[in-house]
Ligand SMILES: Cc1ncc(C[n+]2csc(CCOP(=O)(O)OP(=O)(O)O)c2C)c(N)n1
């Protein structure tokens with residue numbers, strides 16, 4: 078066991094997998110010599126050599142397309158897109174190729190690859206360093222989508238993603254890299270070194286994809302969250318004093334619907350929160366599933382708290398970001414409904 | 415049994431890494447004045463060598479020599495020097511403002527000032543640039559207000575972009591400066607489209623696309639070349655090869671091709687390389703290429719050979735990937751000093767006047783900065799409003815956004 082930041086945990090996961098499996102290769106923009114702009118791959122080139130960890134030309138299409146070819150050959154690429162906001166040039170390779178290769182070749186060719194990308198806001202990154210495009214992936218048939226909320230999960234889930242026989246999109250909430258940011262931008266963030274979930278087991282361990290974690294048990298209302306919003310939910314709950322059950326989805330697809338269903342049937346109320354824009358966001362899918370499974374147990378309409386339906390602004394970051402105050406209001410309204 | 419040795423992966427490496435001695439001996443630099451100046455209607459095939467050479471005007475003694483010299487008057491050169499000095503001073507102040515927490519982010523031009531400042535002089539009103547974040551010289555040399563630039567950087571109440579964009583992602587239609595995208599390379603093909611529109615409408619305007627060495631790897635670059643080639647679009651496609659793309663040296667994007675300019679040859683686009691730190695050469699080549707576009711002769715690809723002296727941005731520290739003294743070893747020198755020396759050699763300038771002008775420019779920049787700060791800075795109480803965040807998504811605000819704005823209480 079060691080205290081690690083989320084970046085260190087992610088690096089450790091790649092390190093563990095590269096040392097166990099020669100087929101694991103890591104590449105992306107600035108990923109090789111420098112170790113990535115967030116330093117996730119720092120030291121991996123020195124340790125495993127240039128043909129297993131290298132810099133690529135600035136072509137997201139090239140990165141994912143090449144990874145698809147390598148995966149079809151039998152390697153296990155774990156590639157980095159520098160920011161999720163820059164994945165669009167790669168989208169065709171993800172949607173039309175990686176996601177469908179197994180299906181269209183009837184398993185002759187498969188695509189075991191991981192595409193890591195920093196996601197989400199909170200760093201004054203403006204519209205091109207802040208987006209949360211998870212719903213653009215969960216809508217695609219044939220890829221899995223993972224969003225960890227802490228270092229320990231990041232490591233275990235990334236190892237599971239690399240070991241998975243199918244393509245996995247691994248979204249890393251960049252505002253969590255150094256600590257559990259809870260939406261209170263005017264307060265210092267406790268570093269992961271002082272947090273339980275910053276304690277990361279050494280060596281190999283996998284957290285199975287498709288299993289949620291209950292972060293706080295409660296009886297009054299279920300909060301469905303992932304990534305940064307798990308910590309925002311914790312502070313909203315603490316500040317409102319609402320006895321909420323906070324579920325950290327961890328994997329959006331496959332989704333742990335059983336855990337969600339059991340919780341909502343117990344509480345009778347549900348609030349969904351994500352940073353991504355509201356309309357056609359992943360919250361809409363959750364909302365549909367919860368009402369289908371739990372309709373007769375619901376005592377209030379399901380509420381959604383999300384980013385406004387605008388491009389992610391620069392100066393107005395904290396007016397835009399769905400922080401604990403907005404979530405707190407939704408919790409109270411849902412209880413009073 | 416096979417006669418072949420096992421395959422192995424080739425991954426290019428820069429000549430030197432941190433701790434090593436900077437070495438640019440691999441960059442072949444012809445003497446100033448050596449490269450011929452063809453007629454503008456030349457066939458691309460006939461000037462293949464220009465894609466592998468470097469057009470230079472200023473020699474080591476500060477003299478302007480050769481067939482590319484003489485495209486600007488002395489007064490224009492003096493003005494050009496002021497533009498570059500203004501850009502440098504503005505960069506220094508804004509860089510400092512970022513460090514002081516007045517904004518979130520900044521990107522400077524140190525070492526690359528000549529490229530955008532000199533190019534701008536070849537353009538006419540109505541022409542459109544599709545820039546990257548490292549061509550603010552187009553605005554400064556085009557007479558755009560420093561105050562507005564600073565207001566954009568501060569995302570304050572007078573920010574022409576309402577706080578929506580990251581600092582330095584300017585936009586000024588009036589000044590021929592297309593809205594900068596944070597997504598690399600997207601603007602390159604858009605420049606071609608804009609130029610095609612001008613041709614469709616039998617207009618006289620031309621477009622200039624801008625891209626960095628690293629970003630040429632994006633598909634948008636290749637799409638731009640094929641469209642420009644097919645439709646002979648009145649566009650100048652400029653590559654700013656400043657040797658680095660964040661931590662990645664230019665060899666990763668260039669691959670086995672000798673130069674970036676050579677990318678144009680396969681598309682039948684005349685391609686030239688120019689000393690990007692030579693104000694006179696940049697202008698002469700820009701003028702040549704713009705002339706081709708205006709005469710409906712089609713696109714030109716220009717590779718500006720320069721060096722990014724500073725960090726990539728305020729979020730970057732180059733010490734992690736290149737020798738600290740690499741910029742001092744850069745063989746093409748400093749664009750401001752080179753133009754200054756040239757003007758001194760011509761008898762049009764002196765060290766004393768230079769110092770005096772530097773002080774004047776600093777005063778002007780500080781005054782502009784102060785005026786901008788009177789309208790607030792990113793984290794001051796006064797900044798771009800939350801209400802503005804909901805405007806401009808569509809021409810008319812749809813009902814769902816109206817509801818959200820109401821819910822936000824702004
Ligand atoms: C599509 C996309 N991918 C990645 C990035 C991240 N990024 C920003 S600048 C940069 C390097 C660009 O280098 P270059 O094109 O050489 O321009 P320079 O910064 O040297 O002027 C990278 C990788 C981005 N902005 N957009």
Ligand SMILES: [Mg+2]
Nearest residue numbers: 626627658659
């Ligand atoms: Mg560059």
